[in-house]
Amino acid sequence: MKRPGFIERHHLWTEIQKEVCEKIKAVVKERDLLLIRTAWSDQHGIVRSKSLLPQTFLSALENGMQISTGTFLFDTGGALVFNPFIPGGSLEMPEMTGAPNLVAVPDPHTFRIVPWAKRTGLILCDQYFQNGQKMSLSSRGILRQSLAELHQRGLEHIVGLEVEWYLAKLEDPMLALADVGTSGKPGQPPKVSAVEHSFQYLLESHNPEIHDLLRILAENLVEMELPLRSVENEGGIGQFEFTFDPIPALQAADTMTMFRMATKQVCRQQGYIASFMCRPGLQGCSSNGWHLHQSLINRTTSENAFMSANSSTLMSDLGKHFVGGILKHANAASVFTTPTINGYKRFRPNSLAPDRAGWGLENRGAMIRLQGGFDDPNTHIENRIGEPAANPYLYMASQLICGLDGVDCKLDPGSPTEEPYATENPALPRSLLEAISYLSQSELFGQKMGQQFINFMIKMKQSEINRFLEAVAGQSPDEYSKQVTDWEQREYFELF
16 A cells, blocks of 8 residues: 555645645646746745656655755845754754755645746645644744634635836846855846836826736736736836735735746846835835735625624724734834835835824825725725735734734724824834834734744844845945935845
8 A cells, every 4th residue: 555645644735635636637737747836935925946847746746845944044135044053953943953854745726837938837835844743934834823813713814915016127137247146145236227207107108118018917917817906007117006806815925926926037038127125226216015905704604894884983893903903013013014124215204105003094194094984895904014025924924913912902993093194103113123123022923923933033134134234334324224225226126
């Protein structure tokens, strides 16, 4: 009798996943796929992958795929943060000693054909230790854990994505050996030119300049079965916003992961650079935001749990308490909603980004914008704090952790404001350094994500900050905190 594979031995798939797996095997054969990109998201939300030939991939559908722990050891610039060759791998985790292999287990629900690459498929994975235990540093695993708690309450997290990004024409990829950089010191960013002329919000006449590229991109996203909803020209020169239908949170996080990956690859294939960096250091470039639309629904009745049945209130008590929790813990959660140094340059008064933790009815200056109201089944909140470089799994998990604490503690969000930049609500962090200080003091995140993971993220982000401060040592804080530095452009523009 054949010995059960790793996935079967450790009961890692549901019956539905097993059924989907059989369909995937048939597709691989019918489409004559040559390479299947077996991928996962690291702590930064960056997609890492191995391309497997069909027979190896079929084996991975039984035993998972062996991967190195290496992607968990580096910060955004490729600097080594943890030494794996001491006990605990510098993480106080015996399983990480010596940089051993992990097992990446494909999730059949995420399998896609890659339209822009011939005979190629893609599947996302979860990470496990060799003994079948969940890898505690896995961001997708942390979201799964948060959703499991929510499901026990009979609720589902529904998420709509509204994502801004920047498009530029590639002029020089800067691939001379002197320009490519080294570990911890990213090289020169590519040289680019604008795709349109001057700031004109939602200008229809700019469409001929970029329509063909956007059409190709939309075709690829739709072919990947991503729930694309709308495409629009945003405020900055070469800035665009794509929105997606509201879907369950894990599916939404996977969608964001695949959307960013697809957008960058398709645009590069066409001779352009797509960047999800929050505030690129280019002339005429506005800040990019990632607004997270969210609601909770009853898993039994499918009713919107945020909708108010009382004409005197804007949303249900559960909804108000959920908002109260997000506002209370906004500063600590900023490490997950706004995880780059560059992202904090978006928080400016009287802009379309928040600068303090408050909420308002249909108010785009507030951190939390409520849409809907009494007896409206579409009632939901929009958190406007996020940057598009955020790890989707950690962004969404942070919302659930904060919101459910608000529900449990019956936190009052206060009254909605009409003057979001003039209220006495707590100011949001002004820097990533300030944000990690709040996170280090958060008992809630230590309990829900695990103190081991929180310590890991703080050390990871501190490495990023230390390299930044070293690079700007000759500048005053007033100078480097307001302007996008050369270091940021090197670090984030092409990576995200």
